[in-house]
Amino acid sequence: MRIKMNPIAELDGDEMTRVLWGWIKEELLEPFVELNTEYYDLGLPNRDETGDAVTVQAAEAIRRLGVGVKCATITPNAQRMEEYHLHSQWKSPNATIRAVLDGTVFRTPILTGRIKPYVQGWAKPITIARHAYGDIYKAVEMKIPGPGKAELVFTGENGEQRQEIFTFKGSGILQGMHNRDDSIENFARACFGYALSRGEDLWFSAKDTISKTYDGNFRDIFQRVYDQEYKSAFAEKGISYFYTLIDDAVARVIRSNGGFIWATKNYDGDVMSDMVSTAFGSLAMMTSVLVSPDGCYEYEAAHGTVTRHYYRYQAGETTSTNPVATIFAWSGALRRRGELDGNGELSAFADRLEKATLDTIEAGVMTADLSALCADADVRKADTKAFLKAIRERLET
DSSP: OOBOOOOEEEEEOOHHHHHHHHHHIIIIITTTBOOOEEEEEOSHHHHHHTTTHHHHHHHHHHHHHSEEEEOOOOOOOHHHHHHTTOSSOOOOHHHHHHHHHTOEEEEEEOOOTTSOOSSTTOOSOEEEEEEOSSGGGGOEEEEEOSSEEEEEEEEETTEEEEEEEEEESSOEEEEEOOOOHHHHHHHHHHHHHHHHHHTOEEEEEEOTTTSTTHHHHHHHHHHHHIIIIIHHHHHHHTOOEEEEEHHHHHHHHHHSOOOEEEEEOHHHHHHHHHHHHHHHTOGGGEEEEEEOTTSOEEEEESSOOOHHHHHHHHTTOOOOOOOHHHHHHHHHHHHHHHHHHTOHHHHHHHHHHHHHHHHHHHTTEEOHHHHHHOOOSSOEEOOHHHHHHHHHHHHHO
16 A cells, blocks of 8 residues: 655656656655655746746745755756747746745765765765855846946945945956845754754854955854854754854865764855765765755755756667666655654655665665766666666565
């Protein structure tokens, strides 16, 4: 008998990951679970047809249902606009969903004994928590044509504040960034709450020695929220929080053995999550969870749509595309749904699905990308469908 469940938001995506999405559901989910989802097609053609309204609808569904699972999607550039005959270069769906939910992104590598991290001391996962608002992603930029004075101007209810930025003697460039205290506070609370749920230490890094006001504000808000709301809970849990400069944090991370959460500002998290995933072995082995301040969770793979494999798939070729992070997106969403509803059977299935996936790799059956990272001799490189079937065999037994 298949496991029953309450609904989650299902956000379909693009290219090879869209193909994997269907195969995973067919092979690993539907035979065991009565999947109950609200389906939203975030494939680029449908986003274009709906004027990207479907992305906002999907984000609102995650907020309403509390749990969502998302396939990788394309953020179009000029080349993609021509390829897909788009009406516009639509914004990143992830950025839109983050803005609607005001969420924080947590990215954690999936570890297997078959793949050794490039940093030999890393024995436990390092989770990157990325503030998903503001900084250069919401920046205003300007090309300066020639000599003149640039000023930072704020016009408030009680008058105007002005500060000179730079006096140009020739052409140049200018950029203005912003952030909001309430968004930083929500980011801090999401990080502290996630650390408590995982029982792991939390680090936060910025560069307040250089950016004394902007980064200093992040530092101060984190410390205030910790002292007032989380310090006693951290002590009871036996975990710690500390702030350090980002360059010091990088050195500490490299020397560590892992097993902690590293909170970063938006751009820092964008860079460091790729660094951590690559150093652990593969971006295809990294989960991504968006957590909103009101406790909504959206799960997805950290990687993109695997365009190169999709073109080969369209040409009729068999591919060995790694589905592990997408499988773990589904398992994470199902586990969270089970936890919220007290549905232990559903949560237990999510655990079994992850174990069957990792046990398959440990048994030496893996996709081409992992086999290239594995130095063991007893490895069988499998195409995607064969890999999924091997996982299903373990699930059934």
